[in-house]
Amino acid sequence: MAWFKRTQKGIQTPTEDKKDVPKGLWYKSPTGKIVESKELEQNYYVSPEDDYHVRIGSEEYFEILFDDNKFKELDKNLTSKDPLKFEDSKKYVDRLKEAQKKTGLKDAVRTAVGKSKGKDLVVACMDFRFIGGSMGSVVGEKIARAAAYALEHKTPFMMISKSGGARMMEAAYSLMQLAKTSAKLAQLDDAKIPYISLCTDPTTGGTTASFAMLGDINISEPGALIGFAGPRVVRDTTGKELPEGFQSAEFVQEHGFLDFISHRKNLKDNVNKYIDLILNQHLR
Template sequence: MAWFSKQKKLKSKESTTPAAQPAPAAKGEGIWYKCDACGEVVPRAEYERSWNVCPSCGNHDALPVRRRFDLVLDPGSFQELDAELTPQDPLGFSDSKKYRDRLRSTFKASGLRDAFISGVGAIGGQPVSLGSFAFEFMGGSMGSVVGEKVARVFDRAYERRIPAIVFSSTGGARMQEGIFSLMQMAKTSAALHRFRSVRKPYVSVMLHPTTGGVAASFAWLGDVVIAEPKALIGFAGPRVIEQTIREKLPPGFQRSEFLLEHGMIDAIVPRLEMREKLRQLLSLVG
């Protein structure tokens, strides 16, 4: 006898009581920012001017994807491409919510069509083909459209003979697309292999977190691999590894500082220094 059964979910009657309205924001709310790391309270405007880095302790919070381009690119140089590509539901996937409904609601909440934005721009006058994951869209998960966009970053760099840069911040492959998602690991790596023939650099920038199939493919294949401070980087998370091997991991395991110490990445670059560091790298090898 099977230990599970598949049952049709019963629909409950909808309540006639209207949903409660959110409480009005308190006067002054949103003016201040409290750092999760040090507990310091600073004006939010100062925190945002620091590109979401705590002015007191230097803790790096998540940065919205479009601000990432403002941070590293020459002003006015970014041209977004492939914005018309949108994910589909090839498997008709449904868990607690239908995949197509989840895509629709995430678009309404974030304004993003998928978890990756790509295009061309310039850093210090040097043209680059680049893209960045958007962790705010389904945890930056990689589906078939994300894989296609990443591949096109390398394809454009190949066609234009310019450097390529990818900022990774992701939980890995998107389970709602199954094998179509896992295929993107090979697809993006093949596009990167084609790009290698033009002998232009690929700089991989790992943000917090960079895990799963993205870490296991193109994110760790850069000619230069750099990371932000204290970023979690690896294939499986520390808790999964500990439960699998039944051993306690060393302190700081899978953080960028640990990886730099063990030769897994080339440098740790604070966010406020990222533009200048990329400019230096491109001037040397671009």
């Protein structure tokens, strides 16, 4: 039974001295491609081999869009209450505290103003890490206030959506945000102030049913899931098999709901080209 015995002594490291690979050093894309986290960051959080756009949040988008990552955050300390005293398996107030502690965010959207290619730009960006990017009263209020700031200062407004839809713990209060944000965006339209909507993975539910599809120009990142109900719900409701690529950004663009799809590395250039075009400024 000699083959069960070690015949030569190799490197023998005591168990207590072994080192694990630090978490976050590598990233594995859904197609199995492995990329070093630092390389991923330098490539705009896009896997270089398969072009997979990794989900990112407001911190990363602000860094991509604002010159030298300089911006002023708007309504920074606005937080949700619990008007319905919602209780399920866990109290809503406890969920909020847990999400705030885990993410370092106050709620599922951050809004800011800064320079992008030398021009003022107001950006509202959703964070999926905060209760699935769900849209509660604070999310709607911050988006409405950001649009109001853009209206007052005659500054282009950009919305980056990443959401599972309405926040069930706020029920009707959540649904009211669809009307509120849509009304404020209508005021931007009346004032001829550009509104750019960027749909990222995923953009679903009440977000899609309101501000995400109301842009003067609607754009997306490659491969993003965009729809109202999820594919499984649609399939079970209709009783039919769905076409290949259903609700992907490419499918949605083919059916006329998107103007174009932008690779993340070109996002800043493409957004500013559109702003220059609509405002009849010199293209950079």
